[in-house]
Amino acid sequence: MQEQSRIAVGLDIGTSKVRCVVGQFGNGESKSETPTIVGVGEAPVSGGLRKGVVVNLNATAQAIDEALASVERMSGRQISGASISINGSHITSSLTRGRISVGNGGEIREEDLLRVEDDAAAVANVDANHEILDIIPSSYGIDGNENVKDPRGMKGIRLEVDAHVLTALSPNIQNLQKALEIAHVGVHRIIPAGLSAARACLTRQQRENGVVMIDIGASTTNVIVYDEGELAHVAVLPVGGINVTNDLALVLKTDFDIAEQLKLQHSVAGPAYRKDGSVNVSVKIDKQLHSFSAETVDEIVEARIEELFELVNRELGRIGKNGRLPGGAVLAGGTANMRGLIEYAREALSLPARIASFDGAEAVPDSARDPSYMAALGLMLMDTAQTPSTTGKSGKRAASDAAGKAGGMLAGLMKKFKS
Numbered sequence: 001m002q003e004q005s006r007i008a009v010g011l012d013i014g015t016s017k018v019r020c021v022v023g024q025f026g027n028g029e030s031k032s033e034t035p036t037i038v039g040v041g042e043a044p045v046s047g048g049l050r051k052g053v054v055v056n057l058n059a060t061a062q063a064i065d066e067a068l069a070s071v072e073r074m075s076g077r078q079i080s081g082a083s084i085s086i087n088g089s090h091i092t093s094s095l096t097r098g099r100i101s102v103g104n105g106g107e108i109r110e111e112d113l114l115r116v117e118d119d120a121a122a123v124a125n126v127d128a129n130h131e132i133l134d135i136i137p138s139s140y141g142i143d144g145n146e147n148v149k150d151p152r153g154m155k156g157i158r159l160e161v162d163a164h165v166l167t168a169l170s171p172n173i174q175n176l177q178k179a180l181e182i183a184h185v186g187v188h189r190i191i192p193a194g195l196s197a198a199r200a201c202l203t204r205q206q207r208e209n210g211v212v213m214i215d216i217g218a219s220t221t222n223v224i225v226y227d228e229g230e231l232a233h234v235a236v237l238p239v240g241g242i243n244v245t246n247d248l249a250l251v252l253k254t255d256f257d258i259a260e261q262l263k264l265q266h267s268v269a270g271p272a273y274r275k276d277g278s279v280n281v282s283v284k285i286d287k288q289l290h291s292f293s294a295e296t297v298d299e300i301v302e303a304r305i306e307e308l309f310e311l312v313n314r315e316l317g318r319i320g321k322n323g324r325l326p327g328g329a330v331l332a333g334g335t336a337n338m339r340g341l342i343e344y345a346r347e348a349l350s351l352p353a354r355i356a357s358f359d360g361a362e363a364v365p366d367s368a369r370d371p372s373y374m375a376a377l378g379l380m381l382m383d384t385a386q387t388p389s390t391t392g393k394s395g396k397r398a399a400s401d402a403a404g405k406a407g408g409m410l411a412g413l414m415k416k417f418k419s
Helices: 057-075 110-123 170-182 193-201 204-209 241-252 256-266 294-318 341-349 371-382 409-416
Strands: 005-013 017-025 036-044 081-086 092-101 130-142 145-148 158-169 186-192 211-216 221-227 230-237 280-285 288-293 329-332 353-355
Touching (some): 005 057, 017 057, 017 371, 036 057, 036 371, 081 193, 081 371, 092 230, 110 130, 110 158, 130 230, 158 170, 170 186, 211 294, 230 294, 241 294, 256 280, 256 288, 280 294, 294 341, 329 341, 329 371, 341 353
Parallel strands (some): 211 329, 329 353
Antiparallel strands (some): 005 017
């Protein structure tokens, strides 16, 4: 008989790439075990998503299938389901309060927490075309005593909760599920990408001190704020790394592929952060060399980075946390690798800043340590799949019934650099 082990799977469906991480747990039943990463894989998304939203089912499904096929080859395990990310500015968060009377002789139990969270969801102002993704308690109150962190086992008559209710547009959820169904992937949970990235890279101490995680994706940026250990704010900004590429292509009048290579190989967060003294920067595409003024490239990039951090500061201002998060800023996503970005973030946000890192598993491949993998790693940690997987050869993935359950800047630049 083949030895069985439990696996957890995180599938991050991004605008430019689908990334997957498989973690293996031992034969024990404990959920607190530290997983070992046994598979990572990714595949490019060619026109399947726009700003985190599915716009082409088959293209999205094909990217999902390719990423999972890659991770199955590496891990030797068949993947039938995963915890999935959802992204886009359609994701909303609202703070609401639920109230219930406590039974059980006044002792608060786990079922009371579930009931009061349900009441918070029931009174939340959720748009008719939105579905609730998750309810995240912030703090509880017992008979007027506020800021209770964990009321289980305590006595009281009235239990209240302040909770964040996270929602997403129903059609966007359904289209994501449809793409997964085409790819024969079951859904264990659907989780906003920013929250899963925060799960991977934020420490408990940072959450207690107050911290903002800025996950800069291809076309969106997730802003997640924790304070005193609890979720304080969630926002998804419609700006990401692809905007830098578009700006370079338009202002420099060059092809998108050249602009993308220029961004990946030579971009810095602004002229002040270029330390190599380059006067020109060049990329080679199809054996042809394309050269550009380094100063011009840096100024184009800086304009977009400035806009991004202005938007982040606006979100922090909404909750009164501008420059008031001792845990600082943690930057995730592929754009976090941009030279000078951490220094720019420190100045723009008046906060300490660092690149996201991950320490929550054993045997993490170097590729998965990149900040672009934080969401997939967090999804893996949050995955609740309990289906054992043998060490046998990977086979065809099976669809799961769970799939239905998850309830004027650019113009100015072009004028400035017009030749």
